[in-house]
Amino acid sequence: MRILLSWLSDFVTCGSAEALAERLALAGFPVEGLEEVGRLDPRIRVGRLVAVDPHPETERLWVCRVDVGDAAAITVVSGAPGLAAGHRVPVALPGSRLPDGQETRVATFAGVASAGVLCSEAELALGDDGGRVLLLSPDAVPGTPLVELDGVADTVLELEVTSNRGDCLSILGVAREVAALSGVRLRHPRPRPREVGPPAAGDVGVRVEAADLCPHYCARLVRSVNVEPSPLWLRLRLRRAGMRPVNVIVDATNHVMLERGQPLHAFDWERLAEHRIVVRRAAPGERLVTLDGVERALDPPGLVIADARGPVALAGVMGGQASEVTAATRILLLESAFFMPSAVRRTARRTGITSEAAYRFERRVDPAMVVEALDGAAALITRLAGGRTAPGIVEDPPGGWMPELPAIRLRPRRVAALLGVGVPRAQIGRRLSALGASCRPDRDALLVTPPSHRGDLQREEDLVEEVARLGGYDAIPVSLPEAPLTSGEDSRTRVAARRLRRLLTAEGLTEMVTLAFTDAQTNRLLPGFVGRRLVPLALQNPLSSETGELRRSPISGLVRALRANLGLGAGFVGAFEIGKGYGLDAQGRRQERRALAILLYGTWPPRGAERSGPPVEFGDLKGIVENVLADLGVEEPRVRWRPLGEEALLHPGKGAIIEVAGTAIGVAGALHPKIAQTCDLAEEVWLSELDFEILADYGSRRVELRSLPRFPAVTRDIAVIVDEAFPAAAILEEVRSLADDRIEAVRLFDCYRGAPIPEGKKSLAYSIAYRAADRTLTDEEVSGVHAGVLQRLRERFPLELRA
């Protein structure tokens, strides 16, 4: 809400703009801007055109003699049309600066020296019209600095008004608030038109057929209006309040709305069929061309204003084009009504129209303002457009309408309990009375009836807030709650996430937080792991098709971030995200499952004096995942890396399903080349996605210590030659499956290809540690066990033992 201080001052005396802004901010109206406007250079003055003659040499130039208040008139050359002797115009004298910073100088036009410039409203930043000289009021005194004219210089406060305070969407409303806050008197004039001619009731009919949506509708008839542009002061007010001036009629109704909060509408009476107004629900199939030129199909239960033929306006939202006020309009029907907030909101949402009127109706207007605003508009129009207001208001229901105002019981001890500090009953009464509420004692409490403009005050708590607000929140003490000394507790998932974050950053990976949205194609291509069986969820009202679905895997976000970083010249991307995959399960239930997603790409950063580190490979990714699992207490024998072998997210030959004790907990491998190609990624993208919930479970387990060995171990090595396709882990698993408690550990320590190993084969070397818990193993015993191992391997696998 843009508040002009000059306008506000019509209703209440307020001090400096800064002090006012501070006071309003602390009362719940944050000030988003404080702007000085119209501070024109005082050397721009009111001039009276004494004579206007054609330039002797050049066509379309005029030589004007202008009285600028000095002893002698000055000569000014202008090319603007429509100038005539007697006009009052703004004259920028030499040396003055226009709002755009341009300095006025004496200039010569084809031999005639011009001692000033006649300004348009655009040049003075007072309006949009740059084609003509601004014509000032005929009673403006020549020589007066323009900045001193009424309404030119002003200060605009931009207030944020919360949606419960519709009563402050007007100058009067804010003035009321200022008066209550600072204890000064509110000036509240209620202008009424002088009524002349035949009564309105003879020429206008009003019937409300939907009283539940429109409990009160009033109309006035104004005859013999001249529809012209508004005077400067009115145009300035509207423009600075954020509205576009149209003509004096529309501007006058808008002026009353901005000033008193009640939206009004003016119809061209002659264009209303049978001059009748019917307020009703729209019928199926009805259409209306609104003021913005859009033809709209009406929403049947929605509220419309109709004439004898059909709808002429969307009630409380926007008028229709056919009945709008034009330059030809002579007789007006002015509308002022109380439309139910929900009815207006519904129409506004259905049509997508946002209007100043709808904004106010949605936030509830003051039922007591309906007639006052109608009278004010008729009076203003009479004053500015020469209209003659017909006697009487035509309304339905006759005699008007006022909702029953609730009497709310307010207990001072409730005030004390909620605020944590007591406020004496008399003070409570004073504060609420300052807001216009009426208070009377009721045993230990107060019975409070809020004023009609405060529809937001419905409960005791609402009044408690008002009591606190008027006293200032600063006056409430700062205390700490008394509560039993119990310990706080972080959540299981957050504890696990923090642990994983520490681990993965120590592995050199950087955490990312990516948007949960993706496009349908990417969502199909990147099912991830936790969301692989979920049906993608689309948004009903996405911002764009690129953000049309909720991702099934955080990998889609990491891949997008990868591409962005490559575009910025990154050579290594090592990233992870603990995020969710979303979708519907087979039963159609919403699912959001947490995952740990990891991405590696490029070459490792140099370690020490080298140009770059080695290229990232599968082993790097696997090592990180293994470290994560090991830290969570899940060690190698329980973890199986099973070749993927199926096409999905990953390259079928370069990916694995990770299983722990037979349960799949995630996948790891290279991004499918088809997807990589779609994403313009040249090199291998190494990805892993693990089920976070399973990891979090591991993390919460207790550490179980093993006792340290007391006897020495003996190690024996084995080297075998196998086919290229032979999985190295098969031998590890076989040795472990022997379950001989003297075999302490087995690990692969070499994998070799090349001479003398034949083509298509590879050499694998393993080391086995033998140890007994209760004695030192003898050489013979170790040899015996080892021979058994070799025997078993020879039986089980097609391999050749190397010496």
Added chain:
Amino acid sequence: MQEELARLREAALAEVASCGAEGELEAVRVRYLGRKGLLTQAVRGLAAVAPAERPALGALVNEAKDAVEAAIAASGERLAAERLAHRLAHERIDVTLPGRRRPRGHAHPLRLIEDEIVDVFVGMGFRVAEGPEIEDDYHNFAALNFEPDHPARDAQDTLFVAPGSDLLLRTHTSPVQIRVMRAAKPPLRVVVPGTVYRRDDLDPTHSPMFQQVEGFMVDERVSFADLKGVLVHFLRRIFGPETGVRFRPSFFPFTEPSAEADIACFRCAPTGAADPACRICRGGRWLEVLGAGMIHPNVLRAVGYDPEKVQGFAFGLGTDRIAILRYGIEDLRLFYENDLRFLAQFPS
């Protein structure tokens, strides 16, 4: 015999003295003192000597052996010292060569700040709760006292989830208040970090997805003054112990009375006047940081509590907003674009 001993002793000492390396010294030791060494042989020669002379001669032999051994030891120490001195004088590495650093990872600033915020509340006895991001109208709006056709819903422009359901992406973390309160009885002290969504395009000050931390406390006598106390403590832990805090009235459907809290710009004006050139507050001094209030009686009723018996406060803050202020970031998009050059400036 005596002369022979004296000669051996002199010869041995001379050889020790001439040794230039520890290896040579060992050879001398073997030649004289080894099992078949010359002095060792001399001891065996004592057998041929008259018994009466044996003690004296024996003493002489031992004396000679001791002398040679001492000389060898002394010489050995000297040579070792020389060798060490030589190493120290000649062995050099270039300590200015770059270290072989393992790559360093970084935590995301939003997570760092979230942890910091949560830790303050956990330290005050709050328990962390979480809830779903795909919510329904009841938890996100209706139970929180948003009337069906109230403009308060406009402030939270909602992303709806198909198909034709009342599912939506939660616009705030407040639905978790409802979930927790329906499942538990007071006294409650709960803090709720989480991701929320609004239908806003990504620009320097908006994001369709952002982070919030919600907190609430319900008991028999928790008051607005307590709300102020808890939040002042929290804000001073995050922004510094001297930070000025003020509360202003505001409006949220789910609290009454409602408030917004501002902090005095911690960079230029924690306690005094603001600097018009300040990058953070631009001279406005007060920075809005959170919304709060006493839980609305309609909300308490919706979860089955009796507002005449229990009351409490709730607050919500934007994690992104706190991070923006703390790190002096001017563009919200940095958090979600994940430019590694940006992320690399944060600790792990």
